[in-house]
Amino acid sequence: MEWIENGDLSFLKKRKVEAKEAAQQSVREIIARVRDEGDKALKDYTKQFDGVELGELRVPNEAIAAAYRHVPEKVIQAIRQAAENIRAFHEKQKPSSWTETVEHGVVLGQKVTPLDSVGVYVPGGTASYPSSVLMGAVPALVAGVGRVVLISPPQKNGLIAYGVLVAAHEIGIKEIYQAGGAQAIAALAYGTETIRPVDKIVGPGNLYVMLAKKQVFGDVAIDSLAGPSEIAVLADETAHPEWVAADLLSQAEHDKMSMPVLVTTSRSLAEKVDQEVERQLPALPRHEIAGPSIETVGKIVLAANLKDAAEIVNQIAPEHLELAIADPESVLPLIRHAGAIFLGMYSSEPVGDYFAGPNHIIPTNGSARYASPLGVESFVKRSSLIRYTDEALEANGSAIADFARFEGLEGHAQAVEKRMKGATVHE
Known part of the structure; x- marks a missing residue:
């Protein structure tokens, strides 16, 4: 390990991994092909990159049941206890909707709504990460996300890692797909014949996963560029x-x-x-x-x-x-x-x-x-609530209209003044 005794932290400037243009272009091509060809592209890329010929993309229930025979009981118990601990911690993070009534009967507030759908990417191929299943999916479930999808690359035996399947089943994830890399991110973002698109993608991955998340951001939400x-x-x-x-x-x-x-x-x-x-x-x-x-x-x-x-x-x-x-x-x-x-x-x-x-x-x-760790807040969105009364508009309408005109937005000003008793509307 290198010793630093003079306070020089210049090494921090070098820690960000910059992707070469060839890698970025490769990811662009993968995403475009998945958008155009759907399931066929996913299967072709899985054969090319993972050496696995897939029949169905969705993992059947019998494969999940079979996974339990390959995971030691003590590990299953550890997964269950970890899931319980993770759920208990994240339950304390749940934000609440609220309203308050202020001067002139004005009601202000916040409405908290869980996302409709989330895709959890779990790395795989040469390793098994059931912990990533729990960390990505449990807070989404606690938040109340209606549809939580898991996607992970198959191993050489043609199956997602047994521990991943067990962890997913333990927390109630029913929609599980076999695919990895940039192509899996594209499928979650844009959908295929088999996989419906989601609203947000979370989970760690390699450079190509990170680049894919970066490129689909805006069409879907992502957690971070890890x-x-x-x-x-x-x-x-x-x-x-x-x-x-x-x-x-x-x-x-x-x-x-x-x-x-x-x-x-x-x-x-x-x-x-x-x-x-x-x-x-x-x-x-x-x-x-x-x-x-x-x-x-x-x-x-x-x-x-x-x-x-x-x-x-x-x-x-x-x-x-x-x-x-x-x-x-x-x-x-x-x-x-x-x-x-x-x-x-x-x-x-x-x-x-x-x-x-x-x-x-x-x-x-x-x-x-x-930035913060992934949590329940990552899987909800907030809507502002505003209820103005006649009395409140009479008290504050002139100030609002003046503000709007100062910004050159006459239509905004008139939208307020037309509602005010005795106001002069500048048409």
């Missing part, structure tokens, strides 16, 4: 070097471009963590992925004190932040920018990834400066 995973561990001399190293590696194994960063006030701890990372890395099954992340992106940043360390974290605005310090609550008020904050020595990042309840679909690439 980049490689990130973790910052803010640690003092009380932290356990072995634990901190394990947490850094837990993110490094996601992707060669994942960014693990240790920010610490203790040089001694930094040296021990650096050694621990080198010791633990070879034993990881995904060491060929974690290694480049540690070597080319990983950083150890020394800070003079906890206040400076907190400000360094704010500049990083990490997806995940662990406060591995003796008194994490004392530093928490100094943290302004982080997607998810883990407090204390036992709050390892995977606790949030899988089980605790908060969402693991979190802003990356520094977007925690202005």
